[in-house]
Amino acid sequence: MSDLAFAQEEVFSKESIEKGRGIYSQNCSPCHGPQMADPQGAFDLRTFPPEQRNRFFYSVTNGKNGMPPWGGLFNKEEIATLWAYVMAGEKTK
Template identity: 40%
Template structure:
């Protein structure tokens, strides 16, 4: 009986703690996404299109897969093709925000 009660208390604490953590993560992600949209509109939209909708002349950023973060960061920092390098212009925080914005707007498969 006592063990059953302890297990219920522990389970309830884990559920509440997990819910609070998920809410905090969602709020942080939402802030990153909003900030990333500002970064995108400031530095990227001219070539990659409003709302990530490319004219077809540049890479469609909505096609970036979750596992492509390293490739994305390398392209942003070092440039690629016609895209200039943004190293020294964008901070690592801005690149992280940009990544969250792009992933939030990626094609859902």
């Protein structure tokens, strides 16, 4: 399935968003900021393009620029909850 198809079809459960929020808070917030809101931090994930789901999964799994690879720590389902949080988390509070 293409990234664009994912962007048009994805609906995230509250449970998935909350699990992603927990993983984000513990592992991602030191660089990306609490609730993805650190203007001095790493990439502003609140602006991550929804049609680039595959790019997100690849970057989290393999790392990018200064970001370490997280594929050894998170499985695909956990990365999917991070995606849910990044796409919907702070917008649904």
